[in-house]
Amino acid sequence: MLTTDFLTQLQSLLPSERLYTDPVDCYAYAYDNSQKIYPPDVVAFPLTSEEVQAIVVLCNIHKVPLTPRGRGTGTVGGSLPEQGGVALSLERMLQIIVVDPANRVIVAEPGVLNQTVQNSAKLHGFFWPPDPTSAAYSSIGGNLATSAGGPHAVKYGTTRDHVLGMKAVTGKGEAIKTGCYTTKGVVGYDLTRLLIGSEGTLAVITEATLKLTPLPQAIGGITAHFQDAASCAAAVVSIMSLSQIPSALEFLDKGSLNLIRGRFPDMLPADTGAMLMIEVDGSPREIIDSSTAILSACRNEGLLQAEQVSDATNLWRMRKALSPLLRDIAPNKINEDIVVPVATLPELLKGLSQLSSKYQIINVNFGHAGNGNIHVNLLVNQDNIDEMARAEKCLNEVFELVIRLNGTLSGEHGIGREKRAYVDKEIDATTLALMKDIKQVFDPNNILNPGKLFL
Amino acid sequence: MLTTDFLTQLQSLLPSERLYTDPVDCYAYAYDNSQKIYPPDVVAFPLTSEEVQAIVVLCNIHKVPLTPRGRGTGTVGGSLPEQGGVALSLERMLQIIVVDPANRVIVAEPGVLNQTVQNSAKLHGFFWPPDPTSAAYSSIGGNLATSAGGPHAVKYGTTRDHVLGMKAVTGKGEAIKTGCYTTKGVVGYDLTRLLIGSEGTLAVITEATLKLTPLPQAIGGITAHFQDAASCAAAVVSIMSLSQIPSALEFLDKGSLNLIRGRFPDMLPADTGAMLMIEVDGSPREIIDSSTAILSACRNEGLLQAEQVSDATNLWRMRKALSPLLRDIAPNKINEDIVVPVATLPELLKGLSQLSSKYQIINVNFGHAGNGNIHVNLLVNQDNIDEMARAEKCLNEVFELVIRLNGTLSGEHGIGREKRAYVDKEIDATTLALMKDIKQVFDPNNILNPGKLFL
Numbered sequence: 084m085l086t087t088d089f090l091t092q093l094q095s096l097l098p099s100e101r102l103y104t105d106p107v108d109c110y111a112y113a114y115d116n117s118q119k120i121y122p123p124d125v126v127a128f129p130l131t132s133e134e135v136q137a138i139v140v141l142c143n144i145h146k147v148p149l150t151p152r153g154r155g156t157g158t159v160g161g162s163l164p165e166q167g168g169v170a171l172s173l174e175r176m177l178q179i180i181v182v183d184p185a186n187r188v189i190v191a192e193p194g195v196l197n198q199t200v201q202n203s204a205k206l207h208g209f210f211w212p213p214d215p216t217s218a219a220y221s222s223i224g225g226n227l228a229t230s231a232g233g234p235h236a237v238k239y240g241t242t243r244d245h246v247l248g249m250k251a252v253t254g255k256g257e258a259i260k261t262g263c264y265t266t267k268g269v270v271g272y273d274l275t276r277l278l279i280g281s282e283g284t285l286a287v288i289t290e291a292t293l294k295l296t297p298l299p300q301a302i303g304g305i306t307a308h309f310q311d312a313a314s315c316a317a318a319v320v321s322i323m324s325l326s327q328i329p330s331a332l333e334f335l336d337k338g339s340l341n342l343i344r345g346r347f348p349d350m351l352p353a354d355t356g357a358m359l360m361i362e363v364d365g366s367p368r369e370i371i372d373s374s375t376a377i378l379s380a381c382r383n384e385g386l387l388q389a390e391q392v393s394d395a396t397n398l399w400r401m402r403k404a405l406s407p408l409l410r411d412i413a414p415n416k417i418n419e420d421i422v423v424p425v426a427t428l429p430e431l432l433k434g435l436s437q438l439s440s441k442y443q444i445i446n447v448n449f450g451h452a453g454n455g456n457i458h459v460n461l462l463v464n465q466d467n468i469d470e471m472a473r474a475e476k477c478l479n480e481v482f483e484l485v486i487r488l489n490g491t492l493s494g495e496h497g498i499g500r501e502k503r504a505y506v507d508k509e510i511d512a513t514t515l516a517l518m519k520d521i522k523q524v525f526d527p528n529n530i531l532n533p534g535k536l537f538l
Numbered sequence: 539m540l541t542t543d544f545l546t547q548l549q550s551l552l553p554s555e556r557l558y559t560d561p562v563d564c565y566a567y568a569y570d571n572s573q574k575i576y577p578p579d580v581v582a583f584p585l586t587s588e589e590v591q592a593i594v595v596l597c598n599i600h601k602v603p604l605t606p607r608g609r610g611t612g613t614v615g616g617s618l619p620e621q622g623g624v625a626l627s628l629e630r631m632l633q634i635i636v637v638d639p640a641n642r643v644i645v646a647e648p649g650v651l652n653q654t655v656q657n658s659a660k661l662h663g664f665f666w667p668p669d670p671t672s673a674a675y676s677s678i679g680g681n682l683a684t685s686a687g688g689p690h691a692v693k694y695g696t697t698r699d700h701v702l703g704m705k706a707v708t709g710k711g712e713a714i715k716t717g718c719y720t721t722k723g724v725v726g727y728d729l730t731r732l733l734i735g736s737e738g739t740l741a742v743i744t745e746a747t748l749k750l751t752p753l754p755q756a757i758g759g760i761t762a763h764f765q766d767a768a769s770c771a772a773a774v775v776s777i778m779s780l781s782q783i784p785s786a787l788e789f790l791d792k793g794s795l796n797l798i799r800g801r802f803p804d805m806l807p808a809d810t811g812a813m814l815m816i817e818v819d820g821s822p823r824e825i826i827d828s829s830t831a832i833l834s835a836c837r838n839e840g841l842l843q844a845e846q847v848s849d850a851t852n853l854w855r856m857r858k859a860l861s862p863l864l865r866d867i868a869p870n871k872i873n874e875d876i877v878v879p880v881a882t883l884p885e886l887l888k889g890l891s892q893l894s895s896k897y898q899i900i901n902v903n904f905g906h907a908g909n910g911n912i913h914v915n916l917l918v919n920q921d922n923i924d925e926m927a928r929a930e931k932c933l934n935e936v937f938e939l940v941i942r943l944n945g946t947l948s949g950e951h952g953i954g955r956e957k958r959a960y961v962d963k964e965i966d967a968t969t970l971a972l973m974k975d976i977k978q979v980f981d982p983n984n985i986l987n988p989g990k991l992f993l
Contacts, residue, residue, distance in 0.1 A: 183881075185775065185879075186880055186882075187778075187880075208781060230724045230728075232722055237721075240695075240721075241722055243728065243731065244699050257972065258968065259969040259972055260965075263877070263964075264879055264945070264946075265949070266692075266877075266909045267687055267691060267696055267910075267911045267946075268877060268949060269684065269685045269735045269949065269950060270947050270952075270961060270964050270965065271953070271969070271991065272732055272735070272736055272740075272976060272977075273731045273735055274969070274972070274973070276698065277727055277728055277731065280724045280727070280728055285727075297783070298781065299781075320640065324639070325752075326663060326755065327752075328752070365824075366823075368823045368824075369821065369823075369824060372821060372823075422720040422721075422722050422723060424638075424640075424643070424720055425640070425641055426638075451722070454720065454721045454722045455720055456722045489719040489720075490718070490720055491718040491719075491724075493723070493724050494723060495722060495724060496724070497724050498724075502725075506725060506726065509718075509725050510715075510725065510726050511714075514716065514729070517708065517714055517979070521976065523979075524979055537726075
């Protein structure tokens with residue numbers, strides 16, 4: 084519970100239309116895409132770095148938890164005000180401060196939507212490579228906080244490869260400036276990358292300098308249908324050993340395809356047991372070269388058909404249809420985004436299938452196969468206690484399999500609150516303790532998104 | 539001075555052939571490419587992470603300074619044992635632990651030479667993009683510690699973009715493991731990037747997981763001669779606004795060209811006042827496309843001639859000739875590697891020329907123009923007190939110009955001891971204090987490369 088003293092001081096920092104205190108108003112800031120609900124006591128909407136700083140300072144004085152929030156599209160509860168206190172919504176910090184095509188840079192405030200950045204960049208022939216599926220309604224600040232990747236990471240890398248610098252306010256309430264405005268720079272410690280993916284536990288990002296990439300001349304698409312996951316995974320390994328790197332390489336397993344078939348009966352051939360949606364980009368000539376090489380790499384005994392698609396934008400129709408379908412069929416599905424080295428994908432998919440049988444848990448697996456980043460969905464009904472108990476054991480074994488294959492628990496969703504119980508499977512105690520010490524430096528009173536990332 | 543007690547314990551950790559105590563032997567570990575000399579009291583040559591850890595623990599107990607060292611090719615004194623104590627030479631940790639072409643990964647110990655990594659990768663059709671000019675004799679550990687880039691960074695990015703994870707021993711003596719083995723991963727804080735470029739002040743890197751890139755099918759070269767620096771810089775801006783990104787874009791100013799002319803009178807046309815050496819890579823078709831676009835972007839009123847070169851490896855002949863020539867003419871030259879946003883290169887070069895006149899200091903400027911990363915060399919004689927005083931003022935103004943242009947003091951050399959007096963021109967006091975707090979977390983007794991990076 085917040086004290087009157089604290090509230091009075093907070094009210095002195097922001098006009099009433101930028102401070103929600105009514106629980107009804109606050110409720111919209113209680114959840115994210117993890118489907119968990121933790122209402123904040125207040126929601127604050129700063130407009131400037133100075134306002135962010137004043138709020139952080141005040142929360143430090145009163146030891147009030149403060150949870151930064153973009154647009155709440157995260158899937159692991161990273162933006163949930165789990166311990167109440169202040170939800171710091173950055174959604175009204177909407178300025179694009181600099182558009183500098185000559186230096187391939189956009190400087191944006193955290194509330195700017197990913198898509199808005201893309202639109203601004205596109206006017207000048209550029210794009211910003213990170214492209215979470217939520218781009219139309221997720222913010223740059225949230226993207227940086229989670230290092231959200233997306234399908235194009237296979238060719239272009241993830242968020243941390245495309246940010247030059249930022250301004251931020253640490254948990255201690257200090258305004259800092261990290262990185263630089265140039266594509267090279269090694270002065271001081273790399274605080275930019277330290278903040279990227281830190282899920283709002285170290286600092287509140289108030290400005291980001293984004294590095295742009297020239298738009299490809301053209302985009303081409305390929306779909307490849309396989310009789311089973313094993314042959315499909317083998318094709319992924321072959322494709323990723325080519326010198327031509329696809330700009331996206333997305334995998335759909337049988338469970339995913341069956342979901343799509345349920346809603347769109349004519350979209351897919353009956354015998355397809357697994358498929359790849361592949362995007363290539365570059366000059367028209369490069370697209371021909373890459374497509375030829377990739378089609379050839381797809382050829383194995385399990386291949387049913389592989390072909391170029393005339394309209395590459397159409398390629399994503401099935402993939403985009405999938406997430407809402409999953410939500411419909413299992414509103415409380417357990418949604419993971421594990422990563423394994425690409426060459427171990429066949430072993431991962433085999434293992435997932437065995438675990439599904441062993442625990443009698445239906446799973447649906449799809450995702451960014453070119454990075455070995457698979458979204459593993461356990462379709463569970465959270466009201467079924469027995470099923471949930473089996474799912475928990477299954478998930479535990481999934482994570483153990485991933486670690487055994489030299490993989491990682493999360494490729495782009497992060498840890499938040501959903502995965503923190505599993506972090507020590509991947510990170511040893513010494514390294515974890517060091518991370519906690521770093522947290523302590525940035526946020527000595529542990530007010531910033533407390534309890535997230537690690538227990 | 540080291541105590542007998544410390545020495546006895548150190549001798550119990552390493553056999554005598556891996557511990558130098560004779561000042562004559564130690565002297566070879568007293569200098570680097572900054573030409574400064576600080577002899578260590580002992581030189582230790584660990585072979586394993588465990589030995590590194592034991593040495594760090596011992597140095598903590600006795601509060602003995604410990605300076606990690608690769609092959610001593612750094613230019614800013616980062617590996618100099620300025621406060622004496624132990625020089626920790628990693629040069630005998632020479633194992634390539636994993637070569638995994640299917641996952642595009644090489645895992646190497648810190649002493650492995652950059653070129654050895656390239657040779658291992660090449661066997662499988664890959665390369666590791668960071669390519670400092672010193673590749674043949676510089677080590678991976680040193681490369682990571684300084685985030686050494688090289689000419690290909692304009693297309694491929696710098697060291698921090700090509701490392702997946704590492705093992706390290708912190709200044710506190712704790713063995714940690716950072717990052718992962720996959721191309722995506724967001725579990726915990728990004729300690730990998732925090733250590734890259736930290737110049738051995740936070741931890742000793744004992745193993746690095748390097749991300750490989752497919753070798754381009756072919757390489758093409760272009761040379762472009764301009765009448766002056768202004769037209770040459772304008773061409774750089776035009777080239778960097780193309781969607782085709784060159785794989786290297788190197789600039790040589792008049793001073794550089796005159797040095798080359800002095801030794802190789804026939805290598806250059808008489809009227810060339812500045813030139814570009816440009817490399818493009820990709821399929822033969824892409825090379826044609828890129829070359830055509832780049833040649834066209836070079837065309838301005840100052841262009842004297844621009845042409846494709848038949849043998850691209852020959853392209854680097856002049857560039858490689860330059861560094862030894864500079865050393866011959868001014869053995870104690872002041873060598874900077876500032877970076878400015880590419881579109882401000884014309885202004886930078888104009889400013890450098892003005893400062894050269896103002897302070898009567900001859901300077902020679904060349905380097906990675908595609909990143910805006912220029913090596914500014916002030917050709918001074920350190921015995922000339924008046925010249926050195928002017929050089930110091932000139933350098934100060936160079937840095938002020940760079941900061942005014944929104945640039946950074948170092949693109950790849952780092953800070954070490956040579957630039958630490960200038961760091962606060964770029965990094966504000968709050969951010970610097972935070973960096974020092976992070977240093978404190980990793981190295982509470984300040985034994986690891988003490989005094990480097992910041993005062």
